[in-house]
Amino acid sequence: MTHNPAIIWDVDGTLVDTAEQHFRAWAKFAAEIGHPFTRADFAATFGMRNPEIIRKLFFPDAADPRCQELGARKEDLYRASVREEGTQLLPGVGRLLSEFAAAGYSQAVGSSAPPGNLELLLGLTDTRRYFAAVVSGDDVRRGKPDPEVFLTAAAKLGADPLRCVVFEDAVAGVEAAKAGAMGCVAVTFVGHHSAEKLRAAGADLVVASLEEVTVAQIAALVGGAGTVN
Template identity: 80%
Template sequence: MTTPAIIWDVDGTLVDTAEHHFSAWKRFAEEIGQPFTRADFAATFGMRNPEILRKLFEPGADEALCAKWGEQKENHYRKSVRDEGTQLLPGVARLLKEFAERGWPQAVGSSAPLGNLDLLLSVTNTRRYFGAVITGDDVSRGKPDPEVFLTAAAKLGATPIRCVVFEDAVAGVEAAKAGGMKCVAVTFVKHHPAGKLRAAGADVVVASLGEITVEQVAALVG
C-alpha cells in the first residue's frame, strides 16, 4: 500500500478562525470608510488578500496598496488570535498524532500569510508535525489554483497522487483536485455545504474530522 502524504488547510480545517477574520476585516473596512458584511465575508472566504481587496474594496489596487492594506487587516487578525486564542477542531489532534506515528509526512498548505500561520501553529502547539509549511506568501496564485498544494507536495518529496488534502472550502477542494490529489472535506465550520464540496470533487465529505480514521485515509491512495 502506498504511504499517503497529508496536506492540511488551516482556517476552517485545523482551526476555526473565521470570527477572528471577520472582525479583522470589519475593523479594516471601517478604517478605510467602507462597509463589510457577512455576505462579503462568505463570498470571499478562502481567497488571498489581494484578491479579496480588489473584489470588495478597490478593483485597481496595485501590489503596494494590497500589501499595505493586507498587513493592516492581518495586524487586527493576529491581535484577535493572540488576545482570544484558538483551539484545534474535533479530530485534528488525534489525526495529526496518528499520521505522525505511522511516519506519514504532513504539510500545511494555506492561503494565509506566514505571520498568521506562525502564530496559529505556535498557539496550537502543532508545528512539530509539519515537514513543510506553505503559505500565501509562497505562491503567486491562490486556491483554486493547485500551486500551494503542489509546492507542499514537492517540499515533502511526495507525488501528487500520494497526497491527501484536508479542506473545508470549495476553492480548496478544487485546488486539490486540480493538483491530482485526493481530498477529504469537512463541513464542521459550516462555510461550505457538503453538496458543494462533493460537487467540487471531494472524495470524502464529513461533518467532523472526528469521523475520519487513518485506515480510510490510507485507502484513498491505496
C-alpha cells in the same frame, strides 16, 4: 519520493476555526478606510488571498504594494484578536496529526494565509512539530482554486501528488486539491460550505467532523480505492 500517503492541511476551518476573528478584522479594516463590509462579502471571499479580496471588495485597481500594505493592516487586526482570544484545534485534528505521524506519513500545511498567521496559529495549538513543510499565501502567486499551494507543499515533502491527501473545508480548496490530482477530505464542521457543494467540487470524502476519519480511510484513498464512503 515517499511511498506512504502525504497529508496536506488547510488551516482555517480545518485545523482551527478563527473565522470570527477574520470577520471582525475585515470589518474594522473596512471601517478604517470608509468602506462597507457585510457577512455576504465575507462569505463570498473566504479562503481567498488578501490581494484578491482587496481588489474584489475595495480597490479593483490596487497595485501589489498597495495590496500588501492594506493586507498587512488587516492581518495586524486579526492577529491581535487571536492573541487576545486564543484558539484550539477542531475535533479530531489532534488525534489525526498524531496518528499520521505514528504511521510515518509526512505532513504539510498548504494555506492561503500569510506566514505570520500560520506561525501564530501553529504555535498556539502546539502543532508546528508535525509539519515538515509550511506553505503560505506568500509562497505562491496564484490562490485556490489554483493548485499551486498544494503542489508546492507536495514538492517540499518530496511526495507524488497522486499520493497526497488534502484536508479542506472550502469549495475552492477542494477544487485546488482535485486540480492537483490529489485526494481530498472535506469537513463541514465550521459550516462555510455544504456537504453537497463540497462533493460537487470533487471531494473524495465529506465528513461532519474529522473525528470520523481514520488512517485506514486515508490509506485507501491513495491506494487506488477511489471515493471513500
